[in-house]
Amino acid sequence: MERESFASTEIAQLLNSHFIPIKIDREERPDVDAIYMNYVQATNGSGGWPLNVFVTPDLEPVFGGTYWPGPNHSMTAQGTLISQTVGFLEILKKMKDVWTKQEARCRESAKEITRQLRQFAEEGVHSHKTGEKSDEDGLDIDLLEEAYQHFVKKYDGANGGFSIAPKFPTPVNLQFLLRLNQWTTEAVRNIVGEDECKHATHMVINTLRKMARGGIRDQIGFGFSRYSVTKDWSLPHFEKMLYDQAQLLDVYLDAFIVTHDPEMLGAVYDIATYLTEPPVAAPGGGFYSAEDADSYPTHTDNEKREGAYYVWTLKELRTVLGDRDGNICARFYGVLADGNVARENDPHDEFISQNVMRITTTPAALAKQVGLTESEVVTILKEGRKKLRDYREKNRPRPALDDKIVVCWNGLAIGALARTSATLLDIDPEKATLFRKAAEDAANFIRKELFDEDSKTLYRVYREGRGDTPGFCDDYAFLIHGLIDLYEATFNNSYLEFADALQKSQISFFHDPTSSGFFTTRSHPSLLLHLKSGMDAAEPSSNSVSASNLHRLSSLLNDENYSKLAVETVAAFEAEVMQFPHCFAGMLGSVVMGKVGVQTVVIMGPLETARKKIGEGVGVGRTVAWGGSDWLRARNELVGSIPKDKVGVMICAEGECREVSSF
Numbered sequence: 001m002e003r004e005s006f007a008s009t010e011i012a013q014l015l016n017s018h019f020i021p022i023k024i025d026r027e028e029r030p031d032v033d034a035i036y037m038n039y040v041q042a043t044n045g046s047g048g049w050p051l052n053v054f055v056t057p058d059l060e061p062v063f064g065g066t067y068w069p070g071p072n073h074s075m076t077a078q079g080t081l082i083s084q085t086v087g088f089l090e091i092l093k094k095m096k097d098v099w100t101k102q103e104a105r106c107r108e109s110a111k112e113i114t115r116q117l118r119q120f121a122e123e124g125v126h127s128h129k130t131g132e133k134s135d136e137d138g139l140d141i142d143l144l145e146e147a148y149q150h151f152v153k154k155y156d157g158a159n160g161g162f163s164i165a166p167k168f169p170t171p172v173n174l175q176f177l178l179r180l181n182q183w184t185t186e187a188v189r190n191i192v193g194e195d196e197c198k199h200a201t202h203m204v205i206n207t208l209r210k211m212a213r214g215g216i217r218d219q220i221g222f223g224f225s226r227y228s229v230t231k232d233w234s235l236p237h238f239e240k241m242l243y244d245q246a247q248l249l250d251v252y253l254d255a256f257i258v259t260h261d262p263e264m265l266g267a268v269y270d271i272a273t274y275l276t277e278p279p280v281a282a283p284g285g286g287f288y289s290a291e292d293a294d295s296y297p298t299h300t301d302n303e304k305r306e307g308a309y310y311v312w313t314l315k316e317l318r319t320v321l322g323d324r325d326g327n328i329c330a331r332f333y334g335v336l337a338d339g340n341v342a343r344e345n346d347p348h349d350e351f352i353s354q355n356v357m358r359i360t361t362t363p364a365a366l367a368k369q370v371g372l373t374e375s376e377v378v379t380i381l382k383e384g385r386k387k388l389r390d391y392r393e394k395n396r397p398r399p400a401l402d403d404k405i406v407v408c409w410n411g412l413a414i415g416a417l418a419r420t421s422a423t424l425l426d427i428d429p430e431k432a433t434l435f436r437k438a439a440e441d442a443a444n445f446i447r448k449e450l451f452d453e454d455s456k457t458l459y460r461v462y463r464e465g466r467g468d469t470p471g472f473c474d475d476y477a478f479l480i481h482g483l484i485d486l487y488e489a490t491f492n493n494s495y496l497e498f499a500d501a502l503q504k505s506q507i508s509f510f511h512d513p514t515s516s517g518f519f520t521t522r523s524h525p526s527l528l529l530h531l532k533s534g535m536d537a538a539e540p541s542s543n544s545v546s547a548s549n550l551h552r553l554s555s556l557l558n559d560e561n562y563s564k565l566a567v568e569t570v571a572a573f574e575a576e577v578m579q580f581p582h583c584f585a586g587m588l589g590s591v592v593m594g595k596v597g598v599q600t601v602v603i604m605g606p607l608e609t610a611r612k613k614i615g616e617g618v619g620v621g622r623t624v625a626w627g628g629s630d631w632l633r634a635r636n637e638l639v640g641s642i643p644k645d646k647v648g649v650m651i652c653a654e655g656e657c658r659e660v661s662s663f
Contacts, residue, residue: 004070060110150582160207171247176585213359222274238293246412285445311354334360407475414482476506491626517572544586555598
């Protein structure tokens with residue numbers, strides 16, 4: 001709509017003469033976006049972006065929708081289906097007339113729908129009262145089996161994933177399934193079933209493999225696109241989001257830990273490299289938000305095209321690599337003379353003769369086809385990839401960068417890179433150090449630039465200086481999550497102390513003392529609704545991450561208040577979770593932790609020796625700490641009770657610690 005409508009003189013004249021246009025950055029103000037998205041979903045049956053809503057001077061919604069074609073749409077005059085859709089210009093004219101002639105009716109209707117939305121929101125957030133006894137002692141682990149069965153029914157065995165096109169990775173669901181067989185407690189496998197947990201792992205590994213070989217992955221560069229337009233992951237929407245990279249890094253890392261598969265490790269390296277190199281890695285620490293989908297095909301073009309930076313012709317491959325190597329790479333990546341994008345997937349004719357790179361064969365099979373050894377083919381592919389990447393970076397303008405540093409997404413990246421560094425410590429110490437440093441630099445940057453030490457308040461966005469918007473619940477939740485992971489990867493007390501301080505602030509600013517759980521925002525008179533986020537989407541919900549954080553902090557700090565609050569946070573969504581457990585996959589882990597507790601692995605001994613033993617403490621349903629820290633020994637009485645000169649690995653649970661190994 002930016003190009004079709006908001007660059008139109010005709011629309012600009014009408015819009016500026018009769019309306020007050022307000023553009024909301026949904027990354028900076030997700031609270032406003034969520035309110036009006038609720039309205040559009042309630043009135044239209046679905047939502048999405050771009051989100052457009054007409055509101056009264058009291059900010060109450062009158063009419064809304066998502067995409068409306070503009071007068072500059074390339075297909076409006078071609079007799080296509082979209083030309084029959086009401087366009088943005090017609091909607092503006094209609095809304096002007098309706099408001100002019102029936103303003104009172106519009107205001108009355110807006111007030112009524114706002115009343116209904118507020119009532120619905122309050123019913124959701126007040127369905128459970130803090131301190132109330134839940135039926136049969138709360139949610140049970142059986143819900144994990146129910147959620148698993150839902151994903152089994154939705155699973156695409158041929159292509160991986162759990163939907164038809166368009167197909168989103170939804171990392172939170174993948175992680176839920178992958179971890180079913182990784183819980184340190186047998187309770188999950190006993191209830192879901194041993195074979196079922198193994199099948200859950202199979203579904204995820206197959207999905208990750210299909211994605212890693214598909215067009216959704218940048219096969220020449222690094223990172224993954226947001227989603228696939230096609231069911232086989234072959235044609236992406238080329239936008240790259242920080243939150244996708246961070247979550248997919250976590251999932252591919254889990255997949256490598258489970259399988260030791262080099263293909264999973266390759267994806268881990270690719271994503272971590274994307275996060276820690278320009279343009280995503282900010283020079284002073286932290287990570288930028290996104291890269292656009294469209295860009296100029298060459299430095300002399302004046303019209304952007306989607307995917308222009310990423311697609312190739314067969315002629316280009318032969319020109320850059322030579323005929324032999326170009327043809328070999330073309331076979332490997334499915335490059336065709338006429339292009340590999342189906343006509344029905346190219347309504348704007350942007351991909352004529354163009355190819356989206358995807359892996360269509362193996363080096364071994366390709367070697368037989370071209371009469372070379374497998375090692376020769378691997379060398380050609382490796383060198384070809386680098387040459388194509390160098391050519392792309394030199395000759396094509398890179399897509400525009402959204403250079404905001406957003407706290408919540410940085411929290412996800414910090415945690416994923418921290419876990420990656422700990423896992424790679426024995427495999428690749430150099431890369432492990434690089435990835436850990438990037439995570440630490442980001443955490444230190446946020447503390448310095450986006451945290452007010454006096455008020456204990458986070459600010460959400462940094463771009464050429466700190467923004468004015470205070471942090472939302474997800475900023476606190478995701479950053480606490482990342483800091484806990486970073487502590488467990490480094491045993492640096494400052495990260496755990498910071499997480500503890502932020503948790504106290506989050507409780508103070510966002511916790512609902514009446515019904516428990518955490519509101520998305522602090523209360524503000526300009527906001528029509530005070531919402532809570534429980535359902536997962538492209539990102540996990542702030543409440544599911546908060547519940548997990550509270551359980552983990554309770555384990556690390558031996559703080560029963562945190563554990564109690566974690567259980568109450570899950571209980572706040574009890575009715576919804578029982579009805580649709582698959583929509584709350586991120587919260588189901590906290591259901592398990594609330595039932596069976598969290599084991600604390602305490603490593604005693606010199607700090608450097610303890611860091612080398614971190615891997616012995618890693619596990620789903622566990623936390624790992626260094627017991628030689630004076631701060632932790634003072635904060636956690638249970639850890640403090642272990643003799644400081646003790647050397648070995650201890651497991652602490654239910655008020656006591658026992659040694660499980662020595663070194």
